Amino acid sequence: MTETACRLYLVTPPVLEPAAFAPKLTEALDAGDVACVQLRLKDCSDDAVRRACDALRPIAQDRGVAFILNDHPELARETGCDGVHVGQKDTPYAQARRIVGNDAIVGVTCHDSRHLAMEAGEAGADYVAFGAFFPTTTKDAEFKAEPELLRWWSELMEVPCVAIGGITQENCGPLVSAGADFLAVVGAVWNHPDGPGTAVKAFNAAIAAAEG
Numbered sequence: 001m002t003e004t005a006c007r008l009y010l011v012t013p014p015v016l017e018p019a020a021f022a023p024k025l026t027e028a029l030d031a032g033d034v035a036c037v038q039l040r041l042k043d044c045s046d047d048a049v050r051r052a053c054d055a056l057r058p059i060a061q062d063r064g065v066a067f068i069l070n071d072h073p074e075l076a077r078e079t080g081c082d083g084v085h086v087g088q089k090d091t092p093y094a095q096a097r098r099i100v101g102n103d104a105i106v107g108v109t110c111h112d113s114r115h116l117a118m119e120a121g122e123a124g125a126d127y128v129a130f131g132a133f134f135p136t137t138t139k140d141a142e143f144k145a146e147p148e149l150l151r152w153w154s155e156l157m158e159v160p161c162v163a164i165g166g167i168t169q170e171n172c173g174p175l176v177s178a179g180a181d182f183l184a185v186v187g188a189v190w191n192h193p194d195g196p197g198t199a200v201k202a203f204n205a206a207i208a209a210a211e212g
Contacts, residue, residue, distance in 0.1 A: 006175075006207050007035035008200065009162055009182040011070075013190050014042040014138065018055035024196050025056055028189060029063050031197035032204040035182055038085055040070035053079035066105060073099035083107070083126065088116065093123050107162065111143035114152070121159040128153070129184065132165020133175060138186045141165055147178035154179030169202040176210035183207070 083105025132141035192199035
């Protein structure tokens with residue numbers, strides 16, 4: 001994960017069939033610059049998570065893209081993922097770090113909270129995630145974040161920040177300009193009418209334009 005410029009952080013749909021999703025992931029990653037893929041599945045068994053990791057992780061890692069598992073540090077370690085992402089209601093950061101080890105990536109959801117972000121950053125998190133910045137249909141957004149939060153964080157801290165929540169090719173510019181290191185995107189890529197590859201190209205172009 002580089003900190004020199006804003007990059008894409010793809011989050012999978014909450015429900016997927018690994019064999020059917022694999023070509024879509026391949027298309028997305030082959031289309032342009034993507035830093036990271038987070039596997040985020042809802043309401044499924046550990047075995048289903050394992051199967052998805054086994055099918056999708058090599059697609060990312062073979063292309064030099066970090067593969068992060070949401071909310072399952074033990075499974076992340078067991079299945080060879082590059083790290084884990086934890087929310088405020090998931091495994092606490094310190095426990096997740098102990099499970100996955102010092103070489104793995106551990107990211108933490110911080111919603112719209114400067115306090116939570118400072119705590120995570122000082123504890124050693126590899127990145128903090130802020131959001132939701134825009135209305136989103138992917139999950140119920142209890143928190144609303146403003147671009148100023150990204151600006152404040154990027155001026156104060158070395159730890160990278162991820163922006164998430166309803167981000168599209170059309171609205172991402174202010175987040176890039178404010179200092180987001182990564183844009184976490186779900187629907188705007190996987191639901192793009194011309195396919196995920198076209199979506200990734202459009203995001204890369206929008207990021208480049210915003211960085212000017």
